Structure formats: structure tokens, C-alpha cells
Amino acid sequence: MDFQKRQELERILSNGNTPLRINDSTASEIYRMYNKDGNYFNRVKKAVERICYNPEQSEKLTGRLRGYRSKHVGSKVIIFSYDRQEGVYIKRLDEHDSAYGI
Numbered sequence: 665m666d667f668q669k670r671q672e673l674e675r676i677l678s679n680g681n682t683p684l685r686i687n688d689s690t691a692s693e694i695y696r697m698y699n700k701d702g703n704y705f706n707r708v709k710k711a712v713e714r715i716c717y718n719p720e721q722s723e724k725l726t727g728r729l730r731g732y733r734s735k736h737v738g739s740k741v742i743i744f745s746y747d748r749q750e751g752v753y754i755k756r757l758d759e760h761d762s763a764y765g766i
Contacts, residue, residue, distance in 0.1 A: 665692045673698070677709055682716040683751025690757050704738070708757065711737045719746035729764070736760075 670691045677694070678684040686694065697705040715722060715735055722733040725743070732755065735742045741763040743756040756763055 665695060669695060677712040677716075679713045679716045682719070684712070684716055684754070685751065686754045687756065690754055693757055707737050708740075708742070711735050711742060712752075712754070715742065715744060716752055719744070719752055734763075 665688055670686060670688065673691055673695055674684045674686055676698075677686075694705070694708060697708065719733065722735045722744075725732045725734055729743065732743050732745050735744070737757075739759055740757055741760050742754060743758075743763055744752055744754045746752050
């Protein structure tokens, strides 16, 4: 995904208060959703807005994913990290088993 498309997607998904960055492969998946399945995209958008509004509300992960948090959206899981200065970084959006590497 090119830089402009990813930046536009980050602008659309963010609530404007918290900086948002998205992994390239995840941005491609969300952009595909944006063009193909508007209903699921809107669910992801609302979840990302909630994450940006209060990232510490989400579930903390343990084990090899220590330091990351997760938010479920239907059958998919958003895995992200949060830092007060850097903001939210979405690492992955995938089906439940794939997202956790099961």
C-alpha cells in the first residue's frame, strides 16, 4: 500500500485526538474492506475510534504478545500497542486463530 492511501486510511479511522499508525499489511486489509464490505469496515472503524478514545480499556495480552492489547470485532481481532507519546499502532487485523498465531 502506498504512503498516501495509508495516511488517508489512518485519518479516516482516527478520532483525531490520538495519533494512529497502521502496519502496511493491515492497512491493505482494511483498505480492501473499505472498498468491498462497507458494513464490516464501519464496524472496524467504530472499534478503532473506541481504541483511540480509550486504549487502556482493551484486553492486555500475555506471552509472546506481551505489550500488545486486543479488541474483538466480530470474528476478527485487532492487535495493537499504545504509548502515550507515540499513540496507537495497529499491528494486525485477522481472524481470531490467525491473529494470535494459534
